[in-house]
Structures are given as structure tokens and as C-alpha cells.
Amino acid sequence: MSYFLALDAGGTKVDYVLADDTQALARVRTGTVKRTCVDETTALGRLKEGLHELETISGISMEKVTRTCVGTAGQTIPLVVDWLRNELGKRVSGELLLLGDVEIALDAAFPGGGGVIALAGTGSNVAGRTCRGILTTAGGWGPALADQGSGHRIGQQALRGIFLAYDQGCSTSLLSAVLDFWSLESIEDLVAFANSKPYPEVSQLTGLVLRCATEGDSVASEVLHREGEDLAHLVILVMRRLLAAEPDHLPALAFAGSIMENLPPVREALIAAVHRKLPAVQINPGVVDPVQGALWRARTGTRPPQESRLT
Numbered sequence: 001m002s003y004f005l006a007l008d009a010g011g012t013k014v015d016y017v018l019a020d021d022t023q024a025l026a027r028v029r030t031g032t033v034k035r036t037c038v039d040e041t042t043a044l045g046r047l048k049e050g051l052h053e054l055e056t057i058s059g060i061s062m063e064k065v066t067r068t069c070v071g072t073a074g075q076t077i078p079l080v081v082d083w084l085r086n087e088l089g090k091r092v093s094g095e096l097l098l099l100g101d102v103e104i105a106l107d108a109a110f111p112g113g114g115g116v117i118a119l120a121g122t123g124s125n126v127a128g129r130t131c132r133g134i135l136t137t138a139g140g141w142g143p144a145l146a147d148q149g150s151g152h153r154i155g156q157q158a159l160r161g162i163f164l165a166y167d168q169g170c171s172t173s174l175l176s177a178v179l180d181f182w183s184l185e186s187i188e189d190l191v192a193f194a195n196s197k198p199y200p201e202v203s204q205l206t207g208l209v210l211r212c213a214t215e216g217d218s219v220a221s222e223v224l225h226r227e228g229e230d231l232a233h234l235v236i237l238v239m240r241r242l243l244a245a246e247p248d249h250l251p252a253l254a255f256a257g258s259i260m261e262n263l264p265p266v267r268e269a270l271i272a273a274v275h276r277k278l279p280a281v282q283i284n285p286g287v288v289d290p291v292q293g294a295l296w297r298a299r300t301g302t303r304p305p306q307e308s309r310l311t
Contacts, residue, residue: 003066008291009073034073070097071104102119105254105256115129120151120256129242132246174217224263
């Protein structure tokens with residue numbers, strides 16, 4: 001019997017799946033082990049915790065694993081990939097494949113095939129792949145530079161919308177919702193809190209932005225609509241690159257991440273904007289689970305082509 005380990009190692013959490021050839025035997029989640037996000041002690045503790053839980057639930061030792069596939073944000077950063085390669089190598093047997101998080105998300109939607117995926121959670125990214133396996137991406141440059149449609153951007157733009165409305169003499173229910181969420185008393189308190197270091201985790205505000213939008217708040221609704229359209233712009237860029245490379249193949253679009261799953265106005269605005277430019281694009285239903293793409297890679301052992309980047 002062969003056993004396969006899959007990890008979706010993001011900047012907020014890690015999903016682990018241990019499986020055999022036909023079924024998943026155990027699945028667990030820990031906080032992130034990404035070394036650019038947490039210190040080595042924290043990362044190592046979480047990795048050990050995740051692997052131990054898999055062994056406990058399945059009864060299968062990590063020494064019996066045939067192949068592991070890890071998809072991680074920051075796969076070009078030596079601190080991230082070298083640490084993962086070293087620490088997993090000490091604790092898990094077999095071959096190790098280290099890929100980007102967008103690659104395993106693509107594999108979850110289009111196993112080994114061509115298509116486009118829009119990922120939006122705490123951060124965001126858009127990735128596409130030709131039928132020959134050549135990858136292209138847009139966005140994904142982090143919260144200071146990009147992350148359109150992400151939880152971070154939605155929270156940040158909601159705060160900016162509050163203060164623009166204040167300057168314009170307009171009201172928005174976002175103000176009272178944010179004050180309540182952070183247990184603040186006044187707009188002056190919010191100014192001080194939002195500008196304090198370390199900066200607050202603004203992605204936590206996405207749920208209340210959705211609530212305010214659903215209740216009819218125009219500022220919240222505009223934030224969600226605009227972020228969906230901004231992410232759609234990246235989707236269209238990627239699709240046009242793929243069409244230039246393969247004119248006879250119009251790629252389908254799939255989604256991954258908590259924003260795509262839980263904030264319908266963002267997803268709906270994105271789809272509408274894409275269809276205005278490319279009406280024939282097929283939209284895959286639901287939201288894919290990226291760790292399933294890592295599991296597909298672990299089971300098949302398929303590696304990306306050496307010529308792996310479309311410019």
C-alpha cells in the first residue's frame with residue numbers, strides 16, 4: 001500500500017491530508033508554518049502538531065509515506081522553501097514536490113490541464129495554465145502592492161470608505177460596525193487604532209462589510225463590487241495571455257479561497273466583469289479545495305514542465 005501526503009501551506013493556515021491510492025485517511029489543519037509569517041519555533045511546533053495528528057488519526061507513520069506534495073505561497077523565497085524541504089525531510093519519508101499555491105489550486109480545478117483560477121482569501125492571486133502546462137500569473141504581490149479582491153484589501157478599503165464618507169458628510173453603517181467590532185468608542189479612537197503599529201489585521205472586517213452591504217449600505221456594497229472588478233481585471237489579463245499562446249482554447253475559470261466562497265458580491269462582480277470582456281468563458285461551479293490539487297500531484301508524481309512560465 002502506498003501513502004501520500006498533501007499540504008496546502010498558506011500564509012494563515014495549513015491544510016494537511018494523508019491518503020492512500022483511493023481515499024483520504026486523515027485531514028487536519030494548523031496555523032501557518034510559512035517562515036516569512038511566523039518564527040521558526042512557532043512554525044516547527046505547528047508542523048510537528050499537524051504530522052502527529054495525521055499519524056494519530058490514521059494510524060499510519062510518516063515513515064511510510066511514498067510522496068509528499070506541498071503547495072505554498074512564497075515558493076520563490078528561500079527561507080520558505082528551504083525550511084519546508086529541510087524540516088519535512090527530517091520527518092516524512094519519500095519524494096517531496098514543492099510547488100506554488102496557485103499550481104495546486106489549478107490542479108484542484110483542472111488536474112494537470114489548462115484553465116484559470118482566481119484565489120482570494122487573506123491575500124489574492126490569479127493564475128492560468130496552458131494545455132501544455134505553462135504557467136502565468138497576475139497579482140499576488142502582497143498586501144502593500146496588490147492583493148485585489150482579498151480580505152486584506154476589502155478591510156482596508158472599507159476603512160478608507162468610512163473616512164471618505166465622513167469627509168463628504170455622508171453616513172455609513174460601516175463606522176458603527178467597525179467601532180463595535182474593535183470595541184472602540186469614537187472615530188478618533190479608530191484613527192489612532194488603525195494607524196497604530198503593529199497594524200490591526202483588517203482582513204477580519206470582511207464579514208461585517210458583507211453584513212453592511214447586505215443591509216443596504218452603499219459604501220460597503222461599493223467596496224465589494226470594486227474589489228470584484230479589480231480582481232476580474234487580473235483574470236482577463238491572464239486569460240488573454242493564454243489565448244495568445246493557444247488561440248483555439250478558451251480557458252475556463254475556477255475559484256478558490258474564503259472570499260470567493262463566502263462573499264458572493266465579490267464573486268458576482270468578478271464574473272460579470274469577465275463576461276463583459278469574454279462572454280463565452282465557462283465558469284466552474286463552487287470553490288475548489290487546493291489541498292486536493294496537492295494530493296493529485298502527490299499521487300501521480302507529475303512535475304510541472306521545465307519550461308514553466310509564460311510571459
